[in-house]
Amino acid sequence: xxxxxxxxxxxxxxxxxxxRALGGHAALGLLASALxxxxxxxxxxxxIHDRWQRWEQxxxxxxxxLSPAAAQAALAAGMTQDVxxxxxxxxxxxxPNADLPRPVVTTDRGGWYTDAAGRVIGREAHAWTEFxxxxxxxxxxxxxxxxxxxxxxxVVLVALVVTGVLAxxxxxRDAFTLRARSHDQIxxxxxxxxxxxxxxxxxxxxxxxxxxxxxxxxxxxxxxxxYTGGDMERAYAPIFGAEPIADPAPAxxxxxxxxLTTLARRVxxxxxxxxxxxxxxxxxxxxxxxxxxxxxxxxxxxxxFGGDGGWLGPVGLSDGALGKQLxxxxxxxxxxxxxxxxxxxxxxxxxxxxxxxxxTGTTLWLGKRRRRGLGGRRLAAGWDVVVWGMPIGLxxxxxxxxxxxxxxxxxxxxxGIIGAGxxxxxxxxxxxxxxxxxxxxxxSIVATALGHxxxxxxxxxxxxxxxxxxxxxxxAWLWTLRRPSPQLSK
Numbered sequence: 001x002x003x004x005x006x007x008x009x010x011x012x013x014x015x016x017x018x019x020r021a022l023g024g025h026a027a028l029g030l031l032a033s034a035l036x037x038x039x040x041x042x043x044x045x046x047x048i049h050d051r052w053q054r055w056e057q058x059x060x061x062x063x064x065x066l067s068p069a070a071a072q073a074a075l076a077a078g079m080t081q082d083v084x085x086x087x088x089x090x091x092x093x094x095x096p097n098a099d100l101p102r103p104v105v106t107t108d109r110g111g112w113y114t115d116a117a118g119r120v121i122g123r124e125a126h127a128w129t130e131f132x133x134x135x136x137x138x139x140x141x142x143x144x145x146x147x148x149x150x151x152x153x154x155v156v157l158v159a160l161v162v163t164g165v166l167a168x169x170x171x172x173r174d175a176f177t178l179r180a181r182s183h184d185q186i187x188x189x190x191x192x193x194x195x196x197x198x199x200x201x202x203x204x205x206x207x208x209x210x211x212x213x214x215x216x217x218x219x220x221x222x223x224x225x226x227y228t229g230g231d232m233e234r235a236y237a238p239i240f241g242a243e244p245i246a247d248p249a250p251a252x253x254x255x256x257x258x259x260l261t262t263l264a265r266r267v268x269x270x271x272x273x274x275x276x277x278x279x280x281x282x283x284x285x286x287x288x289x290x291x292x293x294x295x296x297x298x299x300x301x302x303x304x305f306g307g308d309g310g311w312l313g314p315v316g317l318s319d320g321a322l323g324k325q326l327x328x329x330x331x332x333x334x335x336x337x338x339x340x341x342x343x344x345x346x347x348x349x350x351x352x353x354x355x356x357x358x359x360t361g362t363t364l365w366l367g368k369r370r371r372r373g374l375g376g377r378r379l380a381a382g383w384d385v386v387v388w389g390m391p392i393g394l395x396x397x398x399x400x401x402x403x404x405x406x407x408x409x410x411x412x413x414x415x416g417i418i419g420a421g422x423x424x425x426x427x428x429x430x431x432x433x434x435x436x437x438x439x440x441x442x443x444s445i446v447a448t449a450l451g452h453x454x455x456x457x458x459x460x461x462x463x464x465x466x467x468x469x470x471x472x473x474x475x476a477w478l479w480t481l482r483r484p485s486p487q488l489s490k
Contacts, residue, residue, distance in 0.1 A: 030379055033362040034386040035139065036153055040358055041390060042136035043206070044351030047336045047344050049133060050099035053126040055466050056401075058458035062101040063116040068257035071095070071103075071275060073118025075256055078105030079280060081112060081120070091277040093256070098340075125406030128398050131414070137214075140411045144218060151214025157207040160361075164196055185367055192360040195353045202350040203357075209334035216327075239327050241302060241315040247284030251307065253277070254285045258309025263289055266311065273300055283307070293318050297338060298328035359387045381429035385421035388437035393417040395444045402451075439481055445474035 045052065054060075066074065075093055082088050088107035096103050103114045104124055111124035131140075138146025196203075224235035233243045254277045263270060270291035279285045287305040301318040305311060314320075317328040332338045336347035362383055369376045396417055397410040425432050449470040458464045 030362065030383060030386075032153070032156065033358060034383075034390075035149070036157060037355060037358045037362075037386060038139070038390055039136055039150060039153060039210075040351060040354040042132050042394075044348050044355065045132050045394075046136045047347045047351065048099075049129055050097075051462060051466060052129045052132070053100060054102070054460070055452070055458070055463050056126040056129055057122070057124075058452075058456050058460065058463045060102055060113050060122050061115055062460065063096055063103065064098075064101050066095055066103050066114075066116065066118070068260040070114075070116060070118040071260055072253075072255070072257040074103055074105045074114040075118075075275070075277060075280075076253055077114060077118060077120045078107055078112065079253060082107050082109060085109065087281060089279060091280040093275040095272050095274065097271075097273065123406075127406045127408065127410060128401045131397060131401075131410040132394065134411075135414075140415075144221065147214040148218050151211045151216075151218065154207045154211030154214060158204060158211070161196070161200060161203055161207070165200070185364060188360045189364055192357055192364060195357050199350050199353045199357065202347075203354055206334055209330040212330050213334060239324050240317075241288075241304060243278065244284060244286055246279055247282060248279070249283040251281060251283045251285065253281055254287050254305075254307045255309035256287055256289075259287045259289060259303075259305040259311075262305070262309065262311050263291065263303055267291065267301075267303070269294060270301065270303075286312075297332055298325060299331045299337070300328070359383075377429045378426050381425035381432040382422050384432050384437060385418065385425050388441050389418055389421040392437065392441050392444060395441070395448055398448060439478070442474045442478040442481065445470055446478070449474070 071093055075091055078091055078093070079088075088109065090108065092104075092106040092111075094100070094104040094106070103118070104111050105114055105120070106112075106124070112120045113122045113124060115121050134140050136150075138150055140146070141149060220232065220235045224230050224232045228234040237243070256275050256277065260272060260275070263272065270293055272289050272291045274288075274290040276288040276290070277285055278288070285307040287307070287309065289303045289305065290300040291303060292300045296318060298318050302315040303311075304313060304315065315324075317324050319325075336343050363380075366376050366380050366383060370380070393414045397414045400408050400413055401410060421432070449467040452458070453464060453467045458467070
């Protein structure tokens, strides 16, 4: 104790506490950035999830159309897959389209592909595609909690965009200024700011619609608990239509063939995409047919039919109340499911740009921390694991699915890879640089595309075209890495 009565190490202990608190604060910021990056990365892939589903199972025979009689046969075939098991509560038939020219019939216990005659020809087993979708929609967390987190992160992303614009008063004038000759922080800042400007409308649109989808489902759960005794179907009824009174008495399967024929006659401009039989094989069953309308952003109109296939009318998603049309339009706007392949490509490019904006923004933030003497070697190494390790983890999950089969668990191996990488970054941050993660990512993509072409030999052009695009992009990426360059976090 000195002459003033103060302990000599008190100030040092306080500074140490502050440093630890700042480190914890930075780690939480890094976690939020990592989740935003993962959502952007998986969202970029989910845009073409139908094409990935074909790519994952290239050997399935394909058909471009399904007649009403064949659709009825496919539904009946789906029911036979559940013989000896509890009756399914819903029976779905996805009609073939250009992105996925394969009819798929689904019960509560699985899905099966059918041929043009409605006969089952194979099990639907695209576990990797479903895994990527789950990561994007709820981060593989418990469903309700995960959708709350993702929805909240969408709100955070909107806030980041708004504050980023306000923080750059010359943002419009400098929109086309790009000093990208080097890998230094000036170039990274320019890429971050310019891509942030160019993608601004896209980011706001997908962030707002993603928040609406994620938090909206939670809101309906709250409304259901408060006003309908937890009955979600009654809570959704004002928008998506009410359910009739159930009658469990046995009955022949609903007449979907008649419903399709009636729809073609009454709404000839519509294109059926889904057939849903509620409580199939019971006296209370009814049919819903979701059909796309040309030049409309809504995902489709829902037409309701009785169990005998008789017309009951539309729900009103395409021409009903404005709120219904808005709710039915958010899905296509968020996922880019409109106007075909050109829009899908545009969404993927913009999604990649959002990944770059997220990666460079956090990299610049970590650089500022180091310049202020706040350390951060471990955080920087951890961020390198996020930026490069997450796509590597997705490729590793794909190889695990290929080797271990469609029932292989993918969630824990993926998070295990990320967790192991972060542990190494925390204990031995220098090892992360030695792993050369960018090179490993490029090489793994090349190996995956070549392995898919050689081992599975896809014959449909839309399938092997994905392999060629991946090879070209990965080869171009590896070419840029032919000379040593600073890590992204340097």
